[in-house]
Amino acid sequence: MMTSTIEIWALHAYADGELQGEEKQNVEHELASSEETRLMLESIRTQKSEFHKAYDGVLVEPVPARLLKAATFKPRANMWPKLALAASLSALAFGATSGWLAHNSFNQTIVAETLPQRALDAFVVYGGEQRHAVEVAASEKDHLQAWLSKRIGVNFSLPDLTEQGYTLIGGRLLGEDGKPAGLLMYEDANKKRLAIYVAANSAKNNEAMMVQQKGALVTCYWVETDMVYALSGEQSSEQMLVLAKAAHEGFDKAS
Numbered sequence: 001m002m003t004s005t006i007e008i009w010a011l012h013a014y015a016d017g018e019l020q021g022e023e024k025q026n027v028e029h030e031l032a033s034s035e036e037t038r039l040m041l042e043s044i045r046t047q048k049s050e051f052h053k054a055y056d057g058v059l060v061e062p063v064p065a066r067l068l069k070a071a072t073f074k075p076r077a078n079m080w081p082k083l084a085l086a087a088s089l090s091a092l093a094f095g096a097t098s099g100w101l102a103h104n105s106f107n108q109t110i111v112a113e114t115l116p117q118r119a120l121d122a123f124v125v126y127g128g129e130q131r132h133a134v135e136v137a138a139s140e141k142d143h144l145q146a147w148l149s150k151r152i153g154v155n156f157s158l159p160d161l162t163e164q165g166y167t168l169i170g171g172r173l174l175g176e177d178g179k180p181a182g183l184l185m186y187e188d189a190n191k192k193r194l195a196i197y198v199a200a201n202s203a204k205n206n207e208a209m210m211v212q213q214k215g216a217l218v219t220c221y222w223v224e225t226d227m228v229y230a231l232s233g234e235q236s237s238e239q240m241l242v243l244a245k246a247a248h249e250g251f252d253k254a255s
Contacts, residue, residue: 011037015044036211036237043208116212116219118176119197119230122183123217126172127193127233133185134170144171148182152200154226159196159250161186164243166194194233196247201228209244211237220244227251 013019014027030037126133136144141158149155151173158168166186174181174197181199188194207223220240221230229251231244 008040011041011044015041036241039241040208040210115197115221115223115228115230116210116232118181118199119195119219119221119232120214120217122174122197123193123195123232126183126185127195133172133193134183135172137170138168140170141168148173148198151180152182152198152227153180154200156198156227156251158184159247161194161243161246161250164246165189166243169193192234194231194235194243197228197230197232198251199228201226209241209248211240213237222248 010019010023010027014024019027031041136147138144145156145158148171158171161167165188167188169185169187171182171184174183176199179200179202181197184196184198186194186196201223203223204225205223206225207221209220209222212219212221216234217232218235218237218240219230219232220237220243221228222244223229229247231240231247233240235243
């Protein structure tokens with residue numbers, strides 16, 4: 001759920017030029033006043049552009065001659081029983097495959113939908129702790145990075161957010177559905193905390209950066225092929241997006 005009044009489907013429709021009248025005016029009004037909405041539209045257009053680059057060429061390829069020949073194939077009368085059996089087996093195979101695809105799609109959806117709540121829960125539990133917010137302090141940063149990378153199973157760097165006014169306190173290991181996850185804790189000069197949740201991505205999908213607000217708490221999250229990331233705290237949506245972009249760049253510095 002976006003913090004703006006425009007739903008995500010409307011931004012997709014606007015990017016495709018499918019909105020008219022009042023709906024289009026509502027989106028354009030929101031774009032003029034909301035940096036978050038403009039960033040989301042930019043992300044959607046980038047994603048659509050990448051899809052077009054990857055698949056547009058296939059759409060204009062001629063149909064192979066062998067497929068055209070197969071489409072006009074006329075079986076002999078005594079072949080119908082065999083074809084019926086083959087069709088049944090194909091339907092069974094398709095059913096099994098489509099079930100797997102549906103399961104995979106479901107897993108991808110669950111990754112994106114549960115991620116902000118997991119990060120928010122971690123912030124609520126540990127963000128207010130003064131003495132026990134972390135297991136490993138920032139003074140052991142190299143150990144913390146190596147430890148979490150090993151347990152999660154993906155090598156990553158700890159983001160440096162000092163330019164954004166936040167310093168690393170440390171981190172801890174979390175458990176999610178029997179699998180390891182990591183929590184990094186930062187704070188600014190006024191002791192305002194920022195929690196960053198990281199975990200391996202078993203679904204191997206990608207999701208663009210999104211912002212979700214729940215009361216005074218804001219979560220910014222995104223999904224990459226190997227890892228999932230989410231930042232949670234009491235920052236504004238605009239501040240959180242700035243921090244998320246800096247964190248994104250920091251994570252990508254892993255060798």
